[in-house]
Amino acid sequence: MSASAVRWRSVSGDALLCREWDHNVVVRNDRSGSTHLLGPLAGRVLQILVEADCARSIEELKAGLNEALSEDDASDWLPAIEAILSEFHRLGLAEPEPT
């Protein structure tokens, strides 16, 4: 299965407390006990995942970021989103949906 076909979900929104702070996002994860400072892009990706009612593919996440994208950027965004999701997985903020 290609990376873009994997669907991602955040941990329960109840476990996450998010605050925007000077365009960055501070998120407290009650499950891990850790607090993370996310850059603007990672913060926006996490927001989309938390607000989603089901798991999202990378393409769907990219579509959710459409307000910030231009066609010229498109090729750069997919690897950036993949890197963010990989980091979220490592930190216990999100996980790929079992297939």
Place this chain on the structure above:
Amino acid sequence: MAPMSDPSELPPNSNRPNKDGTDPDLSRRRLLQGGLASAPVLMTLVSRPVLAQQCQSPSGFVSGNASIVNFQICTGSTPEFWKQEQSFGSWVAPYSPVNVGAVGGLSSRRATLFDTVFGGHSFPNQTLLDVLKNGGGPPYDVARYCVATLLNCMAGRIPTTVLTIPALKGLWNDYIKIGFFEPTSGVRWDHSQIVRYLLTTMPR
């Protein structure tokens, strides 16, 4: 250094102009595009309760912590704790370490027998406390940790999403009857693996 604004709830998408009159879409685009070149996570503060640890259901434990969603926090105590007299007050009814006479409006209680709780005839006439105090290897080690886990479950120190008392009884009965416990199809835990798993639910 410019003063930082106060933290705020994450805003919903908004097309309102910024306070300075600039296009919010343009501002947001620049910010997010800046994220392409920078680390997604700028900083992490790790804070874990001293007397708590992550734990999982037996089947989750087998899968090597593959699913973060199944992680829970357990705050159970070891057999060493539960067998001490100063811990008797932490035992949750209906289980009792010793015979207790009627006091005031409280009815009397007899020390709880292991076989009454777990079934079978593994330790005839031995109380839960007797089993906690038993030394030795298998099956005594598994029994000790099963009793401690039972008391941890009763005290709410192990989430029911990790382990329930019926599941614990099933674990014990499988082990004592056939010599192993199968947390998931095709996986067999002997006494040392069972103890190792139960220890993950009791950090203190």
